[in-house]
Amino acid sequence: MTNDTWGRVKSELLDTVGRNNFSNWIEPLEFIELKQGVATFSVPTSFMANWVSRNFSDVILHHLHMNDATASRLNLVVANQRPAAQAVAGAAPQAQAPVAPAPRAVGVAASEPAKPVAGALDGELPGAPLDARFTFDSFVVGKPNELAHAAARRVGEGGPVTFNPLFLYGGVGLGKTHLMHAIAHELKIRSPELRVVYLSAEQFMYRFVQALRDRQMMDFKQLFRSVDVLMVDDVQFIAGKDSTQEEFFHTFNALVDQNKQIIISADRAPGEIKDLEERIKSRLQCGLVVDLHPTDYELRLGILQSKADTFRLQYPGLQIADGVLEFLAQRISNNVRVLEGALQRLFAFASLVGREITMEQTQDCLADILRASDRKVTVEEIQRRVSEHYNIRLSDMIGPKRVRSIARPRQIAMYLSKHLTSRSLPEIGRRFGGRDHTTIMHGVKKIEELKGLDNQIAEDLEMLRRALEA
Numbered sequence: 001m002t003n004d005t006w007g008r009v010k011s012e013l014l015d016t017v018g019r020n021n022f023s024n025w026i027e028p029l030e031f032i033e034l035k036q037g038v039a040t041f042s043v044p045t046s047f048m049a050n051w052v053s054r055n056f057s058d059v060i061l062h063h064l065h066m067n068d069a070t071a072s073r074l075n076l077v078v079a080n081q082r083p084a085a086q087a088v089a090g091a092a093p094q095a096q097a098p099v100a101p102a103p104r105a106v107g108v109a110a111s112e113p114a115k116p117v118a119g120a121l122d123g124e125l126p127g128a129p130l131d132a133r134f135t136f137d138s139f140v141v142g143k144p145n146e147l148a149h150a151a152a153r154r155v156g157e158g159g160p161v162t163f164n165p166l167f168l169y170g171g172v173g174l175g176k177t178h179l180m181h182a183i184a185h186e187l188k189i190r191s192p193e194l195r196v197v198y199l200s201a202e203q204f205m206y207r208f209v210q211a212l213r214d215r216q217m218m219d220f221k222q223l224f225r226s227v228d229v230l231m232v233d234d235v236q237f238i239a240g241k242d243s244t245q246e247e248f249f250h251t252f253n254a255l256v257d258q259n260k261q262i263i264i265s266a267d268r269a270p271g272e273i274k275d276l277e278e279r280i281k282s283r284l285q286c287g288l289v290v291d292l293h294p295t296d297y298e299l300r301l302g303i304l305q306s307k308a309d310t311f312r313l314q315y316p317g318l319q320i321a322d323g324v325l326e327f328l329a330q331r332i333s334n335n336v337r338v339l340e341g342a343l344q345r346l347f348a349f350a351s352l353v354g355r356e357i358t359m360e361q362t363q364d365c366l367a368d369i370l371r372a373s374d375r376k377v378t379v380e381e382i383q384r385r386v387s388e389h390y391n392i393r394l395s396d397m398i399g400p401k402r403v404r405s406i407a408r409p410r411q412i413a414m415y416l417s418k419h420l421t422s423r424s425l426p427e428i429g430r431r432f433g434g435r436d437h438t439t440i441m442h443g444v445k446k447i448e449e450l451k452g453l454d455n456q457i458a459e460d461l462e463m464l465r466r467a468l469e470a
């Protein structure tokens with residue numbers, strides 16, 4: 001690859017990641033060489049190397065590929081070996097940051113461009129950059145996420161704090177980070193002066209440990225207590241990390257006392273995060289707790305259609321055959337990140353072959369992803385788990401008994417079958433002893449209602465869902 005090619009890639013990256021991210025993270029990269037599928041760049045600090053590798057490697061690799069400079073990985077070489085983020089965690093400063101393909105391109109947005117500073121706290125906002133693509137406009141709403149979306153919208157409108165914190169939880173890749181970034185973007189548009197800080201719980205811990213090490217706890221406290229909106233992603237990370245929890249608790253209380261909005265995400269409900277202090281759990285439950293459910297077919301199709309429209313703008317003229325999106329929505333699992341990755345690969349493939357992608361080519365091109373998604377939960381597995389959980393006979397799942405101690409678990413199994421498998425209602429009905437699809441629909445509705453009213457049922461559902469998806 002020549003420097004000219006890198007110049008072209010950079011200008012595309014500017015469009016993709018937005019100006020702030022670009023000047024903070026992409027511009028400082030210096031291209032060194034592309035050899036044997038490894039693209040090597042020099043970066044000023046190992047903090048930057050880590051950040052770029054975790055958040056931007058997939059998007060960089062993608063644009064390299066689009067410019068005929070295909071690489072399978074990045075190698076980021078630190079130009080001057082200043083101690084950086086890893087040193088905070090106790091690791092030796094690294095000259096090189098090995099770069100695995102990042103699971104997603106996350107940006108962080110603070111109300112000022114986040115500077116890639118690895119050293120001491122210096123008065124900048126303690127956030128990470130925001131991803132310009134994670135907005136409300138690009139978030140597709142469906143039944144499984146409508147409540148979380150509505151709550152996020154409400155918080156994004158600003159105004160008096162009505163629920164504090166907003167706690168968003170759900171499985172991997174279901175849109176928690178996307179919603180948090182969308183709130184931050186929205187708040188910044190409406191009130192540019194707001195000090196909005198988004199960071200992961202892991203970054204919070206790094207910051208904290210760094211401040212301890214550098215004896216800058218006062219600065220740390222002041223910095224975090226001076227923000228207007230604090231968003232902490234993946235809070236389950238601090239479970240079991242005692243002093244970080246302690247500091248998080250104090251930061252949390254100080255902000256709530258000042259009536260500042262806090263938004264937290266986790267992979268499970270507050271009460272279910274193991275090794276999280278009770279007082280933190282109960283604080284987290286004080287506001288509004290909403291979950292993002294696993295996607296259903298309609299939502300998956302909506303997301304695919306919306307992403308395909310974006311890809312078509314990016315690569316005009318590329319086509320995929322009718323029925324392909326429906327096929328993917330049917331066959332690919334809950335995780336939206338996997339869905340997106342599949343579509344991205346299809347479009348990259350389409351741009352290589354230069355013609356419409358057929359269903360057959362889709363199956364070839366995505367064979368590995370489709371195979372992995374085949375390991376899906378079955379209705380039979382759900383029936384077995386649920387009957388074990390409630391201590392009833394498996395045969396009662398399909399039998400005629402109508403006493404509540406049997407009918408309710410059966411309805412729970414129907415609900416889980418509807419949400420965790422791609423089976424249609426009539427198909428589910430057949431697996432429940434030939435029941436009609438309206439009976440299944442009634443069962444699903446009943447559990448949807450009870451879930452909001454009965455904590456025990458909500459907890460059981462969550463536990464069963466996680467056990468089944470594990």
Ligand SMILES: Nc1ncnc2c1ncn2[C@@H]1O[C@H](COP(=O)(O)OP(=O)(O)OP(=O)(O)O)[C@@H](O)[C@H]1O
Nearest residue numbers: 138139140171172173174175176177178303336337
């Ligand atoms: N409803 C949606 N509409 C559009 N895109 C979505 C939606 N849900 C998720 N995505 C996309 O899926 C990808 C994964 O989402 P995100 O990173 O927000 O997931 P997450 O819940 O934070 O996952 P993790 O638990 O891994 O942190 C992102 O690219 C995001 O834009």
